[in-house]
Amino acid sequence: MNVVACVKQTPDSAAKLQVENKHVTWGDAPLIVNPWDEYAVEESLLLKEKFGGKAVAISMGPETAVEALKTCLAVGCDETYLVSDPVLKGSDVSSTAYALAKAIGKVGEVDLALFGRQAIDGDSGLTAAQVARYLGWTLLTYVIKIVEIDPAAKTIKVERMMEEGRQVCTAKLPAVVSVVKGINEPRYPSFMGIRKAAKATIPVWKAADLGLDTAKIGAAAAAVAWVDIYPMPVKETKVEMIQGSSPAEIAANLVDKIMAEKVI
């Protein structure tokens, strides 16, 4: 069974961000594999270990994103591909999904394409659904457990995390699955893995390699355009420390304040 994990390279979640001319920069903070995507990669490895086949990671982004794919190789992915082309710059969710769908198609016999729940830069959480639509595959989002897979019958059973609790469902493969934290515990790269990854040359797929229609990609094709981006205005909060001679008195003083806020 072949499994693809789609990984995006993002700035570290603790990075101090700055905006210059509507461009986000993060100083010398490291670029990482989008934390949610680590779960997708780990799940691809677990499935490969269980069922055989290969674990493949795909990333679309600038050339620096090879580093994210090297991390995937270091933890045990068999193959990685970078989708990178200047004409893809400025792609929105739908163009990204279109390109990723084509890339998954190019990998060949794939039963499962795994995604993170969302990318921690754009925070949109939309890509997996659109990839599924473009591929015409089953869509299962917010998966916290793959209960079973029958590669021969091409069926999958999962637990999906909804606001109200878990929804257990069965469906057909091939499927696009987005995963949430709790599905597994991502492993660390091994020493051998890191050495292997350091030496690897990662194939780069350009728009033409994927047969992408250039009218559907890049900034000009974006349905949703960015107008502006700026730091979140800082809420002027000065904490008021609640005092008292005993826990009961502190509690009474605090409850006074909370009741006055009319939030209860």
Place this chain on the structure above:
Amino acid sequence: MANKVWVYIDQFKGTPNPASWEALGFAKTIAAPMGSGVTAVVMGSGVDAVVQKAFTFGADSVMVCDDVTLADYRVEPYAAVLVKIASEGKPEVIFGATSTRGRDIFSAAAADLTTGVIPDATEVVSKDGALVVTRPVYAGKLLSTVVCKERRPQMILLRPRAFPAPVETAGKSGEVVKVAPVLDESNIVTKVTEYIVEEGQVSVDSAAVIVSGGRGVNGPEGFEPIRNLAKVLNGAVGASRAAVDAGWIPYVHQVGQTGKVVSPDLYIAAGISGAVQHQAGMRTAKVIVAINKDVEAPIFNLAKYGVVGDLFQIVPALIEEFKKRLGK
């Protein structure tokens, strides 16, 4: 049925997501200057009561697809209906609530309709015939404004509790348009076999009050006072990642960048240091209260009220005090 503004009403087994009413209330303000009413779109099985509610919350008309194939939420049949009615009815905009289902349906439908989708909107203004949407990105460290310039419909999911809840006016009604399902059961590949639901717990997603515990609660039993305080306040229980990772409380309770993003009226953080990734999930709460032993904890930079002290003393005292005040 010429309404240009639609609102998709998210519901689970007949219980509407309250954020849908916020979307409905807001949609009215966008529709009025366009000279349009608002059409609510309801899907499910046995959802008459939801249709009724939509009118009382301000819908001018309701399109409803009521069918057994929609009893369980599955993206295929739900998105298929939305795609069909939107391509026929050609609305300018479809609003919805940002939820797991909202993201699913809107994103899938937008791909079929070759239009754009914008989730997590915290502000929407009309400008030059398009809606300019503000949404937080990078875990709420930055705000972006985006616009779906040419493609229609604009598909916009509003962040829960970012827009005011409309007042309910009893006894209202309007035109109901029945819509047939698009897929029959044999064409739907996903089958729901069961639900695993934590009984009687308020979910953090739309809670007005959240009481959260962190590593400071020191173990699974440390959540007992947290839970009791939440109960007295009819609130939900939240947690930091440290507490979730330690296995003291299930992941559904996690607030933060890799958990839920919440925006309650009151957020009480007990034994939580307030790391940036935790802040990403709760910084938009109206009133933040922090209880922490360490006066240097970063959570105090965010809190409106702080108590430097032991949560095992303060939280029980708060429970007693609230019980008194609230007559419980």
